[in-house]
Amino acid sequence: MIAPHFHSVILQPTTLCNLNCSYCYLPVHERKTRTEMPIEVAQALAAGIDTQNMSEAVDVVWHGGEPLTTRRKHFRDLVEAFEPLRRESRIRHCVQTNATLIDDAWCDFFTQYDFRVGVSIDGPAAANLSRVDWSNRPASSRVERGISHLRAHGIDFTAICVVTAQTITHPHTLLDFFEGLGAKSVGFNIEELEGANDTRQHIDPAHVRRFWHTMFDRIDNGSTLRVREADRLLGYLADVRSGRKDRWETALLDPIPTIGTNGDVVVLSPELLGVKNAHYDDFVLGNVLSEQLPTILTRAPHTTYVREHLDGVHQCRRTCEFFTFCQGGQASNKYFETGRFTTTETTYCRNAKQELVRALGEKMGV
Ligand code: SF4
Structure with missing residues (x-):
């Protein structure tokens, strides 16, 4: 059930973040500390990817902390470790950023290394109040300034929006905003309770359905906004209609390896990186400074938490009518x-x- 190869790898170039978003799942002490990934970790990872025989490019996703708090010269050295692979189109760089630090120099950097840029922004200023700095000042104007630099340099970007209990009831406000933002697409993450974020306000499922229903209505009425969730569901239905449902039924789970600043590897969910749990060996399968990543991943199917997760997926397969899509x-x-x-x-x-x-079924009357 778990794929032997990976299509993306997530890297933490630094633990530091310049913001203190109220829903962040990372522990505060980590986000306040600058621990940067040594060059040797990037080099070891690149060597591991080099041994993987893939027809498609691997997405090397730089995630944080806030990746752009990494000193630029150091970030360049990390990225340079992948240059032989990038020049052969075997990897492509992606970054997920809060955009507050984007300036002309970062834009030149993104252009030089052909980065795909993802921006985290929750909507207009009034909807973006969970995204604040360590002095509790809203980040909105800094995010929009960063985005204006991307636009000025002609750099395409996507957006990820966390929808909170406060914004779930304002779908038109969010959808209007993202239609005007100029992002290639947006993904809506309904706020999740995970990691350090475990005390937030409950979100009513009826409001969630209304949110998705409004989104489908607007797409139906000609909105050009691409929404990740709609694309995935409509893609699934297109496959079902054209007799290609088996693609979904036989899909293997991507291990999605995540590499911490020290080279530690966790799989399945980047949120597990840094979580302490002696029973699961802190979810760490190995370290790329000791072994190549593909070798570490051969242990994944035999690792306790992966086996338990696969058991949970098997239970889903047996009991849930949404399984093939989900x-x-x-x-x-x-x-x-x-x-x-x-x-x-x-x-x-x-x-x-x-x-x-x-929501789509309700809209279609089924
Ligand atoms: S929607 Fe169904 S298949 Fe997906 S996680 Fe939930 S229970 Fe499992």
């Missing part, structure tokens, strides 16, 4: 919501998958 949910959500992996339904899957499908 593929069994996210390991981190199951763990953080219930304390275990061998389980099925979570708030995350109800909001992100089930209510999405129900």
Whole structure:
């Protein structure tokens, strides 16, 4: 059930973040400390990717902390470790950033290394209030300034928006904003309870369904905004209609390896990186400074938490009518919501998958 190869690898170039978003799942002490990935870790990872025989490019996703708090010269050295692979189109760089630090120099950097840029922004200023700095000042104007630099340099970007209990009831406000932003697409993450974020306000599933229903209405009425969740569901239905449902039924789970600043490897969910749990060996399968990543990943199917997650996915397959579309949910959500992996339904899957499908079904009258 778990793929022997990976299509993307997530790297943490630094633990530091210049913001203190109220829903962040990372522990505060980590986000306040600058621990940068040594060049040797990037070099070891590149050597591991080099041994993987893939027809498609691997996405090397720089994630944080806030990746752009990494000193630029150091970030360049990290990225340079992948240059032989990038020049052969065997990897491509992606970065997920809060955009507050984007300036002309970062734009030149993105252009030089052909980065795909993802920006985290939750909507207009009034909807973006969870994104604040360490002095509790809103980040909105700094995010929009960063985005204006991207636009000025002609750099395409996508957006990720966390929808909170405060914004879920304002779908038109968010959709209007993202239609005008100029992003290639937006992904809506209904706020999740995970990691350090475990005390936030509950979101009513009826509001979630109304949100998705409004989104489908606007797409139906000609909105040109690309929404990740709609693309995925409509893509699934197109495959079902054209007799290609087996693609979804036989899909293997991508291990999605995540590499910490020190080279430690966790799989399935980047949110598990840095989480302490002696029973699961802190979710670490190995370290790229000691072994190549593909070798480390051969252990994944035999690792306790991966086996338990696969058991949970198997339970989903047997019991859930949404399984073929959903593929069994996210390991981190199951763990953080219930304390275990061998389980099925979570708030995350109800909001992100089930209510999405129900909203489209309701709209279509089925
Ligand atoms: S929707 Fe939930 S219960 Fe159903 S397959 Fe997905 S994770 Fe499992």
